[in-house]
Amino acid sequence: MPHPAAPWRFSVAPMMDWTDRYCRVVHRLMSRHARLYTEMVTAQAVIRGDRARLIGFDAMEHPVALQLGGNDPRLLAEAARIGQDFGYDEINLNCGCPSDRVQGGAFGACLMREPALVGDCVAAMKQAVAIPVTVKCRIGVDDQDPEAALEALTRATREAGVDALIVHARKAWLQGLSPKENREVPPLDYDRAYRLKAAHPDLPVAVNGGIRHPAEWAAHLAACDGVMIGREAYQNPEILLQVDPLLFGEAAPVADAFEMLEALEPHIAAHLAAGGRLHAFTRHLVGLFPGRRGSRLFRRHLAEHCVGLGAGLADLRAAVAHVARDEPQIAAA
Structure with a gap:
């Protein structure tokens, strides 16, 4: 069950080809309270595909969020409703993935250029479900001014009722960098996420990107509501044994x-x-x-x-x- 502390205090990022249902079981066995995310699934796949295979999960994974990809408010609302019916604790909209496939569909990081559309998508999902609807985004794409881009997205989603923002604190370059390079090459700007939280104190904001060691978690939590780690949780999963003792005041579920x-x-x-x-x-x-x-x-x-x-x-x-x-x-x- 979700811990009474902030729901987004600690989470493991959605990662394509990595955070499938089997990975999430492994992670859950090392932390009761880390919030887990699925790989991104497109709204159309949820609606038309093999739902049991695509979004089925083990009840022991809670709290667990379904990350959706898409740019059509109607389809996203329908997919969110299906996710809620499956028992997910949260619906998250991907506004940060820069892959060619995602760009071909004009969603993911492309949506950083369409804040009004993102607001419409969030509003449609909020009307469709009772569970939290969140957005995972970058601080901008290509030549966008990060201050203006992130603030525009925040205002549009706040007006739509978004429950939290998860900010990958670097830009995405839609041309010239691979998805892997986009996770490493654009410089991190945690202060931009911190300023966003300071400007919107009542909006839950979690920070993501390049976070590795538990010693870093406290510094981020002093300025934001949550930390999300990605590759470190996958490449060094035993780090999750420190989540519950350090952040939730409880012993880890297992010793090692x-x-x-x-x-x-x-x-x-x-x-x-x-x-x-x-x-x-x-x-x-x-x-x-x-x-x-x-x-x-x-x-x-x-x-x-x-x-x-x-x-x-x-x-x-x-x-x-x-x-x-x-x-x-x-x-x-």
């Missing part, structure tokens, strides 16, 4: 990654019994055990023995057996 994997076994067993493959889970485990003796053998075993048809829990246990349990973990470089 070994305990998490034991708790994960029933979920894997159910998935295998339904005809699924072990790799659906194990591909999200390669970031475990950084700095521990045997971690390289663990990753190699996952790659060589946990991918093919017929791989099962015994193969995962054999991978874990390579990792030393009886020595302190060395901080990853």
